[in-house]
Amino acid sequence: MSDDHSANAVSCYQSILAEVFKTPNLDRIADAGARLNRFYSTNSICTPARATIMTGQYGHVNGVRTLSDRWIPSSLDSQTAAQSARLSLAALLRDGGYTTSVFGKWHLHCEPQGFDDYSVLTGADGQGTYRDPLFFDKGRGEKVYPGYVTDIITKKCLDWLAVRDKSRPFFMMCHHKAPHDFWEYAPRHEHLFDGVDIPVTGSLFEDKSHRSIASRDYGSSVTPRSKVRSLYRDFLADDYVTGPLKNTENMTFEEKGLAAYQKYLKDYLRTVKGIDDSVGSVLDELKNQDLLDNTVIVYTSDQGMFLGEHDYQDKRWSYEESLSAPFLISYPGEIMAGSVLDSLMANIDIAPTLLDYAGIKIPPQMQGFSCRNMIACAAGARVRESVYFRYWMHRAHRHDNPAHYGILTERWKLIYYYGLPLDAAGAVNEPTPAGWELYDMQNDPYELKNLYEDNSYKNTVNELKIMLKRCKEEYKDTDVKYPLMEKWSV
Secondary structure (H helix, E strand, C coil): CECCCCHHHCHHHCCHHHHCCCCHHHHHHHHHCEEECCEECCCCCHHHHHHHHHHCCCHHHHCCCCCCCCCCCCCCCCHHHHCCCCCCHHHHHHHCCCEEEEEECCCCCCCCCCCCEEEEECCHHHCCCCECCEEEECCCEEEECCCEHHHHHHHHHHHHHHHCCCCCCEEEEEECCCCCCCCCCCHHHCCCCCCCCCCCCCCCCCCHHHCCCCCCCCCEECCCCCCECCCCCCCCCCCCCCCCCCCCCCCCHHHHHHHHHHHHHHHHHHHHHHHHHHHHHHHHHHHHCCCHHHCCEEEEECCCCCCCHHHECCCCCCCHHHHECCEEEECCCCCCCCEEECCEEEHHHHHHHHHHHHCCCCCCCCCCCCCHHHHCCCCCCCCECEEEEEECCCCHHHCCCCCEEEEEECCEEEEEECCCCCCCCCCCCCCCCCEEEEEECCCCCCCCCCCCCCHHHHHHHHHHHHHHHHHHHHCCCCCCCCCCCCCCCC
């Protein structure tokens, strides 16, 4: 798993970036198995997404709704734990006979539990650094490892695969920091895009007048039009997502935007290239150990990432480029090689699906379900009708994204921006206007036309609101304890 990896930056997803950027090793997983086109995070921000993957639960159930919330994992061994809503995929697999490990980014503000071995990034609030990073090793404490973080994590994984207990099946989580900002790439990729122009997304200069008042003037941009400036806090004028640009004094607004886009994309994609190198090394080691045919291999990210689409940087929105993530899976003998699936899957489904592959009972506390049969294209497989999602961190961290929730179906996406901080850690106590947005994902996959105010879609809106209310009740996220929430009827 990587951090902030857009599906558009994986070449088998065939975005416009595939014209100039290839990920041959990630594509190996898709070629040997399946590529899911509609895999979604239920909260497009790092820590909550990771907790959901470990628990099969939404953040309001497992206790991790924001970047600041601390996960308290448990196995289901004891009576006390069995009564708890908190559980751990790793502990369940270990209890089921697997040897378990995690290397790289953990970012759950707790010591990893349920693992026979771990070495996880520490410092910088769990983010770690790209160069000479500090790790916390199980039983050995903190240590600085010299070098580039992606390569270090890869070596830790390869070393563990070589010395693991070969009498037991294994579960290894290789969790990369990259390509999280600030996109520091390995020196070997410095000249990757020399003389190359990155194709420009068609929505970089999008006219957002079609949006609701709740979203159109918020968010952090790639071009210099945003009220929210660069993440580089030291620069106060003419700054961009990747820091200051040179020789822009006489450029037009569009020229400045294109220059910022080129720098952003090249830095980001160079960082992704290191991830692809890592995946290749792990796949080669599995092949050397003759394990490829008997190992479930998954590649995904905690959520997606905006690469200039809608003139956005970062994630946090629930538009496609942010809410969706790459999901590649191979398991020869069961998953047909080269499968391309358009069925919905959510990150609450990862833990149940992996437990199913391992032959371990799925706890009833998990809110997702196994997608194993769906991925295998089995007759009568259960498929997901909808994905409920929610972003809690109202206007946090200078990205200025309003709090919202919504529902996604095979065709439609309905988003409600309630614009309130509520009790979410890190949220800014400055409300924003409430508003609804509706997108036809079949006819408008890039979400360039909000249909909510179009009366011809009134029945669709009403049906989706009924479905949304049902999801909130099913997933126990009814907001009854928040009297400030704007009431809406269906």
